[in-house]
Amino acid sequence: MALFPKFSKKRDGVNVIMEQKLLQNTSNLILNAQTCTGCGICAEACPEEAISVGLVGAVRRGAVDYAEPVNIDEAKCSYCGVCVIMCPFNALTLKIDGEERLPIVEKEGFPQYDLTTKIDDEKCIRCTVCEEVCPRDAIDRQVPVFEGTDAEGKSRQAAITATTKFTVDDEKCTLCGICGALCPAIDVNHKPFTAESGKVEGEVVWDEAQCDACKICVEACPEEAITVEREVTGKKIDGSVSIMDENCCTCRWCAINCPTEAITVEKIFEGEIEFNAEKCPAGCSTCVEVCPANAIYLPSPVKASEMKGQLEDKIAVNKDFCIYCGACVQACPGEDIIVLKRSGVKITGKETDLFNRIKEKLFTRRTSMVKEGVAPGEVEVKVLEKA
Ligand code: SF4
Numbered sequence: 151m152a153l154f155p156k157f158s159k160k161r162d163g164v165n166v167i168m169e170q171k172l173l174q175n176t177s178n179l180i181l182n183a184q185t186c187t188g189c190g191i192c193a194e195a196c197p198e199e200a201i202s203v204g205l206v207g208a209v210r211r212g213a214v215d216y217a218e219p220v221n222i223d224e225a226k227c228s229y230c231g232v233c234v235i236m237c238p239f240n241a242l243t244l245k246i247d248g249e250e251r252l253p254i255v256e257k258e259g260f261p262q263y264d265l266t267t268k269i270d271d272e273k274c275i276r277c278t279v280c281e282e283v284c285p286r287d288a289i290d291r292q293v294p295v296f297e298g299t300d301a302e303g304k305s306r307q308a309a310i311t312a313t314t315k316f317t318v319d320d321e322k323c324t325l326c327g328i329c330g331a332l333c334p335a336i337d338v339n340h341k342p343f344t345a346e347s348g349k350v351e352g353e354v355v356w357d358e359a360q361c362d363a364c365k366i367c368v369e370a371c372p373e374e375a376i377t378v379e380r381e382v383t384g385k386k387i388d389g390s391v392s393i394m395d396e397n398c399c400t401c402r403w404c405a406i407n408c409p410t411e412a413i414t415v416e417k418i419f420e421g422e423i424e425f426n427a428e429k430c431p432a433g434c435s436t437c438v439e440v441c442p443a444n445a446i447y448l449p450s451p452v453k454a455s456e457m458k459g460q461l462e463d464k465i466a467v468n469k470d471f472c473i474y475c476g477a478c479v480q481a482c483p484g485e486d487i488i489v490l491k492r493s494g495v496k497i498t499g500k501e502t503d504l505f506n507r508i509k510e511k512l513f514t515r516r517t518s519m520v521k522e523g524v525a526p527g528e529v530e531v532k533v534l535e536k537a
Contacts, residue, residue: 155172157224167181170227176246179244187477189476190480191238195232197230206481207439210436211439232504259500266416269391270413276391305362310382312382316358323373327340399443402470403443419492424489432465445468449466476490
């Protein structure tokens with residue numbers, strides 16, 4: 151029996167680690183089973199056909215916990231790194247002797263996805279919209295927390311840059327103390343009351359750092375002695391908002407919803423997707439759950455009086471957000487309900503012969519499944535026609 155290569159596979163938390171031990175070095179291909187969407191692009195790209203798609207819908211919905219969306223044969227794998235490059239979700243990592251490396255890029259040259267993800271800092275108002283709509287947690291919003299959302303947060307007046315001027319008309323002020331009793335920014339300091347003067351004397355002291363220019367002192371002063379003037383010099387709140395490319399799937403939820411059009415994201419795939427809603431049995435919604443781009447939805451019911459003879463759609467896709475990854479096609483248990491045809495991919499680098507062969511597979515029109523594969527629990531998406 152040959153001592154090398156030795157192969158092994160183990161599960162460590164969310165990671166499935168494939169290992170190839172040679173005499174000189176050890177390679178590990180690591181699949182993050184939580185990040186993997188089951189889109190199957192790695193399986194189509196693998197030059198060794200070492201990857202098969204598993205029970206995507208069942209795994210992603212948590213119905214089975216003994217399998218991953220894709221299965222990698224540790225002995226068939228050549229540890230070349232093509233799947234790592236082609237995974238649009240960064241679910242795969244290749245390590246050689248513990249160091250992240252991509253031999254195929256180093257040795258032969260292989261193109262990579264050309265990601266365009268930008269936030270124009272000038273236009274960005276640091277609001278919360280992109281962070282909330284992003285289905286992939288790809289937005290890094292480093293903005294201070296204010297007291298509006300957190301009792302321990304920064305005071306709200308710190309959100310903008312402004313100068314406040316507070317003046318007290320000494321002729322009118324009686325040092326009555328009302329403003330000081332109302333506001334933490336004002337102290338009305340009385341001198342000791344002595345029979346020698348026989349009157350109230352002192353001063354009104356104001357702290358700009360504590361003043362939020364609410365003007366309650368102006369309104370409450372019985373002598374109309376206070377004036378507060380505020381000049382706002384910067385309305386933009388501090389901080390930064392950026393896109394973490396490693397998490398971004400280019401769905402464009404952020405770009406489409408940004409209120410100041412500060413975000414530019416271009417999809418890595420072009421294509422078409424069609425839902426034959428009439429074939430959908432309804433009540434399944436597997437595609438809705440697996441869609442990594444939150445592009446698929448169950449349409450809201452239409453009033454019977456507005457139907458005008460049509461049937462209500464049971465399932466639909468918002469094509470603005472669809473990234474043509476194919477996770478829904480892999481997961482849908484019904485035949486010919488979802489049809490996907492990719493027609494373009496944005497890459498940078500030389501289109502090698504290997505890449506062109508992969509592209510041909512990726513551009514093959516596919517339809518939802520359900521064809522049992524050769525291995526138990528393995529399924530295949532039906533190919534409709536060659537590109
Ligand atoms: S394009 Fe989509 S995944 Fe990328 S940052 Fe925007 S919302 Fe998130």
